[in-house]
Amino acid sequence: MSRFNISTAALAAVLIAWALMGQALVPNWVPIAALVVHVALAALGVAFLEMQWFGPALCRCRSIAKEVAITFDDGPTPAGTPAILDALEQARVHATFFCVGSRAAASPELVGRIARAGHLLANHAYSHHPLTNFFSDARLFREFEDTSRVLEQACGERPSFLRPPIGLSNPGVFRAAARAGLRVVGWSARAMDTPSGRPERIVARLCRRLRPGAILMLHDGKLPPGAMATTLRILLDRLRELGYQPVRLDALLSREKQGKTMRHPA
Ligand SMILES: [Zn+2]
Structure with a gap:
């Protein structure tokens, strides 16, 4: 599972909790903040392969030699x-x-x-x-x-x-x-x-x-x-x-x- 998929699942969990529990337990700003973080991380993941956001990208090898x-x-x-x-x-x-x-x-x-x-x-x-x-x-x-x-x-x-x-x-x-x-x-x-x-x-x-x-x-x-x-x-x-x-x-x-x-x- 990619980091993007984990972030998507976490966002879905927050939205479900907000819908089921209501504003008293999960204030409105929580799902909004979760959505903003999810979109911001996805945008960074598009631009920076080293974040490995959408899948494993080889950006450096763990070589022991120079x-x-x-x-x-x-x-x-x-x-x-x-x-x-x-x-x-x-x-x-x-x-x-x-x-x-x-x-x-x-x-x-x-x-x-x-x-x-x-x-x-x-x-x-x-x-x-x-x-x-x-x-x-x-x-x-x-x-x-x-x-x-x-x-x-x-x-x-x-x-x-x-x-x-x-x-x-x-x-x-x-x-x-x-x-x-x-x-x-x-x-x-x-x-x-x-x-x-x-x-x-x-x-x-x-x-x-x-x-x-x-x-x-x-x-x-x-x-x-x-x-x-x-x-x-x-x-x-x-x-x-x-x-x-x-x-x-x-x-x-x-x-x-x-x-x-x-x-x-x-
Ligand atoms: Zn090119």
């Missing part, structure tokens, strides 16, 4: 992806690419290049529509399923992870993701890599929330290619100085499972 997953949203892009791949190849590290299905369908050769370089491909919905969070369950499922199919056709492997567009979620997103065989993923540190962002500041923002098992989120195609290459060079140098190893998201998650079986502290 490993992190670097993830890129919104690609592949003909202008941005090659610069990212070159920077990662130079540093000999692997990352995870949350691809938009329509962009992957338009650039299957880039999807193939990402996969051949050893990176992990993941699902970021087909249209990346700003109103995705208002789509029906059936349309959400098509968004996720069509993207998985395009990625599978391009690289031969079906993705296991989904990051909803803009990181927004609701109960339908979790239902459709489960139906498509996808695990919902958020992040623990985001770059805020707007087109005018300075590489040093972007890296500093990411490194403030650096922890073992962190999931770092950047974008493919937001920064100009030169600025992205500089950002990645600074970030990868900084991670090396601090003793962190970037790995694919599936590798980070497998380390968490190993840690659990070894009964190491979280």
Whole structure:
């Protein structure tokens, strides 16, 4: 049962108590306050996946090693992806690419290049529509399923992870993701890599929330290619100085499972 369902059940219990017992025992302000809290928490839950409000979202792994997953949203892009791949190849590290299905369908050769370089491909919905969070369950499922199919056709492997567009979620997103065989993923540190962002500041923002098992989120195609290459060079140098190893998201998650079986502290 999700936290949203528990909150809904608690609200229903308050309303039933108010209806049955009357104002003498349950004053009118109690159900109003319960409704306001329920709606406010739901609104926050939509925007913050780390609240796990509508379902379990992977926002950080409980890694015991100093490993992190670097993830890129919104690609592949003909202008941005090659610069990212070159920077990662130079540093000999692997990352995870949350691809938009329509962009992957338009650039299957880039999807193939990402996969051949050893990176992990993941699902970021087909249209990346700003109103995705208002789509029906059936349309959400098509968004996720069509993207998985395009990625599978391009690289031969079906993705296991989904990051909803803009990181927004609701109960339908979790239902459709489960139906498509996808695990919902958020992040623990985001770059805020707007087109005018300075590489040093972007890296500093990411490194403030650096922890073992962190999931770092950047974008493919937001920064100009030169600025992205500089950002990645600074970030990868900084991670090396601090003793962190970037790995694919599936590798980070497998380390968490190993840690659990070894009964190491979280
Ligand atoms: Zn996105």
